[in-house]
Amino acid sequence: MGCRLPRAALELDRDTAQSWCVTWIRIPSTESYDVAVVGAGIVGLAHAAWALDAGLRVLLLERDQRAVGASVRNFGHVCVTGQAGELRELATIARQRWLDLGRRAGLAVRETGGVVVARGSDELAVLEELSGRGHEGLGLLTAAQVRQRLGGCGADDIVGGAELGCDLRVDPRVAAHRLAAWLADQPGVDVLFRTNYLGFDGDTVHTSRGGARCQRVIVCVGHDLDYLYPELAETHDVARCALQMARVQAPGGVVIDPAVLTATSLLRYSAFAGTDAAQALRARVAAARPDLLDIEANVMLTQRPDGTLIIGDSHHTEPTTDVFLSEHTSDTLHRAICEVLGVDQLNVHERWQGVYASSPRGDYLVAELGDRVSVRVVTAGVGMTIAFGLAQRHFPGAGA
Numbered sequence: 001m002g003c004r005l006p007r008a009a010l011e012l013d014r015d016t017a018q019s020w021c022v023t024w025i026r027i028p029s030t031e032s033y034d035v036a037v038v039g040a041g042i043v044g045l046a047h048a049a050w051a052l053d054a055g056l057r058v059l060l061l062e063r064d065q066r067a068v069g070a071s072v073r074n075f076g077h078v079c080v081t082g083q084a085g086e087l088r089e090l091a092t093i094a095r096q097r098w099l100d101l102g103r104r105a106g107l108a109v110r111e112t113g114g115v116v117v118a119r120g121s122d123e124l125a126v127l128e129e130l131s132g133r134g135h136e137g138l139g140l141l142t143a144a145q146v147r148q149r150l151g152g153c154g155a156d157d158i159v160g161g162a163e164l165g166c167d168l169r170v171d172p173r174v175a176a177h178r179l180a181a182w183l184a185d186q187p188g189v190d191v192l193f194r195t196n197y198l199g200f201d202g203d204t205v206h207t208s209r210g211g212a213r214c215q216r217v218i219v220c221v222g223h224d225l226d227y228l229y230p231e232l233a234e235t236h237d238v239a240r241c242a243l244q245m246a247r248v249q250a251p252g253g254v255v256i257d258p259a260v261l262t263a264t265s266l267l268r269y270s271a272f273a274g275t276d277a278a279q280a281l282r283a284r285v286a287a288a289r290p291d292l293l294d295i296e297a298n299v300m301l302t303q304r305p306d307g308t309l310i311i312g313d314s315h316h317t318e319p320t321t322d323v324f325l326s327e328h329t330s331d332t333l334h335r336a337i338c339e340v341l342g343v344d345q346l347n348v349h350e351r352w353q354g355v356y357a358s359s360p361r362g363d364y365l366v367a368e369l370g371d372r373v374s375v376r377v378v379t380a381g382v383g384m385t386i387a388f389g390l391a392q393r394h395f396p397g398a399g400a
Contacts, residue, residue: 026210031190033059033214036205038197038228041071042383043376044220045179046094046391049101051218052189054398059205059212060183060191067176070222070383073245073354075302075310076172077259079385081114081137081164082269087363087382090389091166097388098168105182107175108305114164114259115141115149116266117340119157122284123263125277127162135271137166151254155342169259170384171305197228200373216372218394223357225377226319229369236365238379242321243354244295244329245312248337249347250303262299262340264292268381292336295329298381299336308349311337315381317358325351356381364390 037048040062080091102109118124146161147154184191196208204211223240226233266272296315359379367375
C-alpha cells in the first residue's frame, strides 16, 4: 500500500496538516501502474480521479507534504457563470464533477452561487447586456436584493447587480487535501507525498523513492512546469502570476453566502469582458480608479466556513516573482473591499501571496511529450473552475 492518510487528514488546513506521511521508503519493485499523475493540486487530483473512474491503477506523486500551491491559495470559487465559449463548456463539466466528487469524498461543495455588485450604470449595462443574450445562470438583481445577498451590508451607491446561479464554492484550505485523502483510500490508487518526479523512460516512472513500472505519465505541476520542462514552458510563455490576498474578520459577523464579484471582475471573466458594454466600463475604471488597474485587481471575496473572508486580489506576472508583499497593494485592495461592503476598516488575520501559471497564449496548455508523457497545465486563474473538465478529455470514457 502507498500513503494512507489518517481520517483527521480529511479536515486538514495549514495548521493541522502535519500528520501526513509516506509509508514507503522505496517503491516496491513489484508495483505496476497504468498511469502516474505528477502533482496533487486540483489539476492533478482531477486527472487522478478520472483515471480511477476509468478503471486504471493510479500512482499520484506530490513533492511536498501536502498541496501548498495555487490549489490552496485561492478563493475556492468555481466561477461557471462568468465563462464563455470553450471555458464555459469545460466549467459546466467541472461543475457536475465537483458535485459528484463532493458527495463521494464527503467534501462540502456549496451551490450558493455568486453575486456581482454593480455600483454604476456602466457596470449594470454589462450585466443587462449579458442577461439580454439569455446567458445561462445569470439573473439581474435590484440594489435591495444585492444587499440581502451581502448579509444586509453594502455600499450606499449600489444600483443593482446579478446572481451567478451556476457558480459553486468550496473551502480552498480543505478541498485539495480532502480529495487527496479520499483518493488514497480507493483501491487501485497509491498516493505518495514528499516524493519528487525524476522522469519517465517509457517503462518506469523514476522518483526520489525509486522507480515503478508505468504505462504513461500525466504531468500537472502548474506554475512549476519550468522546473521539469523548461523549453516547453519557454515555448508557450508560461510564467508565474503572483497575487496578494488576505483573510479578514467578517465585519459585524456578517454571513455572506455567495462569492462576491465587482466591476474589476467584469473586466476579467470572459462572459462579461466579451460584452460591448465592457469597453465603456474599462474606460471609466481607467479614469476613476487607475490604482486598481495598475495592480490588475480583481476585487472580490468569499467566506470560509469559520466566518472569515478571503479577499483580494492583485496580479503580477513574470517567470520568477518576488516573494515580498506590497503594503500599498494590500491597502488598495482593502480600501476597495471596504467600499463594496460599506465599512470603514477590516481586521486582517493573514496575508499571503497567491500563485498560478499564466500564459498569453491561452487558458490552458496541453502537450504530448512522446507517446506516453502528457502535460496538463491551466495557464489562467481558472484552475478550480475548469480542471475537472480539462481532465475529463484525457479519459473520455470514464464514468460513462
